[in-house]
Amino acid sequence: MPDLALRGIPADLHRELKSAARRNHRSLNGEILARLAASVRPGPVDPEALLERIGRRHQAIGPVDLGEASLRRMRDEGRRRWAYDD
Numbered sequence: 313m314p315d316l317a318l319r320g321i322p323a324d325l326h327r328e329l330k331s332a333a334r335r336n337h338r339s340l341n342g343e344i345l346a347r348l349a350a351s352v353r354p355g356p357v358d359p360e361a362l363l364e365r366i367g368r369r370h371q372a373i374g375p376v377d378l379g380e381a382s383l384r385r386m387r388d389e390g391r392r393r394w395a396y397d398d
Contacts, residue, residue, distance in 0.1 A: 318344075
């Protein structure tokens with residue numbers, strides 16, 4: 313199997329790839345190989361299976377209120393959560 317060396321990877325991209333590898337229970341090399349393979353060999357999409365997955369996620373999440381008042385409240389809560397203490 314041929315080897316390939318990557319040079320000049322930005323630090324933030326390296327961190328993101330390592331984080332994704334942990335989430336996907338892969339090595340960094342495995343994560344990069346999986347992403348490369350998916351980008352050059354996309355598999356066919358089964359629309360029925362995709363709709364079923366979307367439906368299951370929707371049921372698990374439940375209704376989401378995206379009205380103006382709700383969005384403002386979420387925005388303000390997020391600002392408070394990430395505000396730095398002086």
